Amino acid sequence: MKANKLTTAIGEITTQGYTVIDDFLQPAQLKSVKALLARINGQFLGRNNFEGGKTERIYSLLAYDKVIQDIVEDARIMAICEAFLEDNFLLTTSQSICIHPGETPQPWHADDVFYSIPRPRPMVGLSTVIAIDDFSAENGGTEIVPGSHLWSDEKIGGDYREGDNERDSAFAERMASQSIALEMPAGACVVFAGNTLHRGGENKSNGPRQALSNQYCQPWARTIENFFLSVPRELVREMSPKLHSLLGYSVLSPFMGQVSGSHPLKTLEPGYLPPVSRLKPPC
Numbered sequence: 001m002k003a004n005k006l007t008t009a010i011g012e013i014t015t016q017g018y019t020v021i022d023d024f025l026q027p028a029q030l031k032s033v034k035a036l037l038a039r040i041n042g043q044f045l046g047r048n049n050f051e052g053g054k055t056e057r058i059y060s061l062l063a064y065d066k067v068i069q070d071i072v073e074d075a076r077i078m079a080i081c082e083a084f085l086e087d088n089f090l091l092t093t094s095q096s097i098c099i100h101p102g103e104t105p106q107p108w109h110a111d112d113v114f115y116s117i118p119r120p121r122p123m124v125g126l127s128t129v130i131a132i133d134d135f136s137a138e139n140g141g142t143e144i145v146p147g148s149h150l151w152s153d154e155k156i157g158g159d160y161r162e163g164d165n166e167r168d169s170a171f172a173e174r175m176a177s178q179s180i181a182l183e184m185p186a187g188a189c190v191v192f193a194g195n196t197l198h199r200g201g202e203n204k205s206n207g208p209r210q211a212l213s214n215q216y217c218q219p220w221a222r223t224i225e226n227f228f229l230s231v232p233r234e235l236v237r238e239m240s241p242k243l244h245s246l247l248g249y250s251v252l253s254p255f256m257g258q259v260s261g262s263h264p265l266k267t268l269e270p271g272y273l274p275p276v277s278r279l280k281p282p283c
């Protein structure tokens with residue numbers, strides 16, 4: 001990303017809580033992602049109103065294909081993360097989101113709502129939503145409340161932590177009246193502060209709205225996905241040093257995240273066993 005574009009992106013996230021990178025995916029990447037999703041979608045539907053009863057999500061998506069790994073560690077996203085997060089920030093989730101026709105709007109939320117630090121406060125994470133189909137107000141394009149990353153808990157009000165705030169119609173209307181629906185072409189990406197209020201929109205069209213969402217967090221925050229358990233170590237070994245770090249094979253200086261006193265990268269060495277497993281069993 002050219003220096004002036006990066007400065008603009010950082011400035012927009014700081015002032016309005018989000019920025020859009022229009023030409024984010026290269027055409028070949030978009031084609032590969034579409035082919036991947038066509039191959040692996042069709043297995044799951046959301047289990048609650050937040051995930052969406054007519055929405056399919058595939059988690060730990062980076063484990064499925066190198067094209068997703070490249071998108072996760074895209075240099076432009078890494079540069080934005082470096083501006084807002086501490087060294088050795090982490091990937092907190094990597095998922096595809098396919099909103100099918102007839103899906104209702106998602107509850108308004110902030111992606112770093114899990115961290116119970118009172119607002120206003122700095123973001124604990126940074127999120128991306130990458131359009132794989134064109135996003136419109138009709139098909140459930142992400143809706144965002146500009147400037148809401150600066151709001152206090154009191155100013156937000158309502159039940160936004162509860163995950164089902166559509167039942168609080170006054171709250172939902174207040175949010176909707178201040179929000180915008182992002183209309184962006186396939187391949188574009190919105191990057192927003194983890195404390196910006198947003199939601200996946202209602203899909204009133206007759207086609208699916210596919211997206212990817214890679215989200216990042218401070219190196220001291222618990223991640224949404226437990227990649228140590230979901231991404232086999234044989235796959236992790238093949239990944240880049242940056243992805244190792246993003247997946248938690250890194251430490252927050254000096255030793256948060258250590259493994260039995262060693263750097264977690266040691267666990268990727270062939271034949272690694274934790275010290276306790278190297279003890280001879282008692283006779």
Ligand SMILES: O=C(O)CCC(=O)C(=O)O
Nearest residue numbers: 097129141142199200201
């Ligand atoms: O699908 C979208 O546009 C947004 C999804 C979202 O905000 C989420 O699942 O956390």
